[in-house]
Amino acid sequence: MRILSWNIQWGRGADGRVDLERTLAAIRAAGEFDLICLQEVACNFPGLPGGAREDEPAFFARAFPRHEAAFVAALDVPDGEGGRARFGNLVLSSLPLGQLLRHQLPSPADPAVPSMSRACLEAMVLTAAGWMRVMTTHLEYYSVRQREAQAGALRALQLEAALLAARPPAKGKESSPAFAAHPRPASAVLCGDFNCEPGSPAYALLQQPMPGG
Template sequence: MRVVSWNIHWGCGKDGRIRIHAIIDVLRRLNPDVVCLQEVAANHPELDGSATANQFKQLGGAFGGYHLMEHAPSEIYKNNVPRLFGNLILSKYRISQVHRHLLPWPADPESPAGMPRGLLETVIDAPSGKLRLMTTHLEYYSARQRMAQVQRIRELHVEACARARIFQPDPNLDAPFQLGFRPGSAILCGDFNFAPQSEDYARLLAAPESGALALQDAWRIVHRDAPRAPTTGLHGYPWPERPECYDYFFVTEDLAERVRVLDVLSETAASDHQPVVMELV
């Protein structure tokens, strides 16, 4: 099972031009089973390069054999037309559930900039069985908001693990209640906007409460103590000031022994972030 996570920067390259086809070309070469994208835009002409197209539809059309799930926490209307900005999942595997979680956005007088953030969660029928696959893009400007979002992700994970332990199917319930099994086993990926040495990173991986499955960093599972490859700051982009890692894959402890590959693909300059690829057996 090959999963790709990528903040595509709405397809805007370092020359300020939008080339969504370049994003599509990279993804096709990688041939993933599941794609998790952040910073997908629709009807945003004011973004660099003028992101006027609906990129959710463009990407869905380019991968017609995949199931598409989207979540745009930033949804702004102008002249009754929605301007969307958020996350997208494409999956070759059957999807049995989708949950769209809005993450906390507490007021922060020290950092008035920012936008609503979300966690897009799916339950997929992977070859080895059901698992939850989640992608997110956390706040960049406000440390307070980002930590609140990390804490909420932990709470949602603990909740899912608890529900998995008590799940009992009941065919007598009305259809909307028959969501089916939502496992504790999970993959969490995306642009977290924190560095590996940060408090946010440590908090996300801290021992879970209530018997939930612990989350582990897939890079450390595969590469141990090897220097971490940067996921931003390459190819001459003006941001950030130096190469850094903001993009991650985390897996629950029961999946750790199945992680075989975790690579950052540094060659492409189609976005100011690099694609990250994880493979599980």
Template sequence: MFKLITWNIQSARSPAGGADLDRIIACLDRFSDFDVLCVQEVASGFAARDGSESGDQFAGLARRLPGYAAVEGVFTDTLHADGGRRRLGCMIFSRHPVLQVFRHSLPWPPDPEMMSMPRGVLEATVQAPSGLLRVMTTHLEHLSERQRMAQVEHVRELHREAWAHAACPRPGPPGAGAFAALPRAAPAILAGDFNMLPHSLEYLRMLASFADGTLAWRDAWQIAHPGRRHAPTVGLHSDAPASGLPFTFDYIFISADLAARVRQLRVDGSEEGSDHQAMLLELD
């Protein structure tokens, strides 16, 4: 059984508004064990919601998960007034070997009417017991629909390109040189906070077929729970919207060749710190 958890930890936010990495680990331990963990909104140098220090969460999470290979993707990196760096991004943790890593910047077309920040995709080729897996995690733009759709298109292009690499490996010598011909996996998992509602234009575009035969993305929720509405992943607790109705922004998409392996997908509705809930995917 292969288990993957994805969670927007919102800079390790606690219910009181501070940053508490130990609480994040405790919540994960309670939810499930995992082979791979994808986390979004990992911070360093930014203050927590209550104004307290958040610390270097990239290093802090890595220390707390010593049995896992830790891969970080920093997509916001700015100078702090004190001369240090302020960083925000994603991480992937894997208990299986990570053969190679890609850090992809996503499009950021100007949108003068909306606040926004740089975004990206973190990709790791994981040598799982059942074979190579391409694991990708991202956090798409929140306010700008224009930017978010451009980012969806780029994620699709990244998937198409990786699929082509898997079908036609690049030439190169074996060994440790920079031209070493490392494999690129065709089977893929794309997990994260997409800031889009089910059946929105961006969601439907993400799942659209490819003209060149690249296997399309499938929504793992629809496979595990056919005919059921998505479980909400945002606003279950104190951050519920004014309407009082929680909603879904977090997804786990899989390439179509993994569909038959989906055993379970569930949402942890108990955590009250981050305004997002963790999700667990199990594959046979």
């Protein structure tokens, strides 16, 4: 299985110009991927440097018709013109997707620095070896406190999934589709922009052994 993970900065290049076609060309030039995990994907967010008026999740979904698209908006705010502006993480999968979970990550108060809402998209993916989880996220850049809290939350999600896989919920509500059992295995791959250097506390926290691997 081949996975690409890239913070595309809403399609903005080193020259400051937003060009989704250029971003798309770079992805295609990198090769064929079963899963494409993108961070900083915008939808109708004109206030970003260079502008981001387009529905970028829809753009990439059209560009990869053989992939299924799933998006989580970490930030979802009014655009000032009667619509919504959204900013978050996108997964494109050529493998079958099962349950999708969208997690808002913690942002403990840290008034000394700017910060924004962060989220993690957790997708159950059916591979040749069975179900596995692919998680994509983008941790806080400015606040060390928030970044460490978010790394801890990702570890908690892994522990939760491992415990649920070992001790699945009781049956008894089979007549209700809302209570139907859906795979959520312990095995996982974590992708994203973690905004931390090797040796930093958040990086060390993510590197510690976790159940399920």
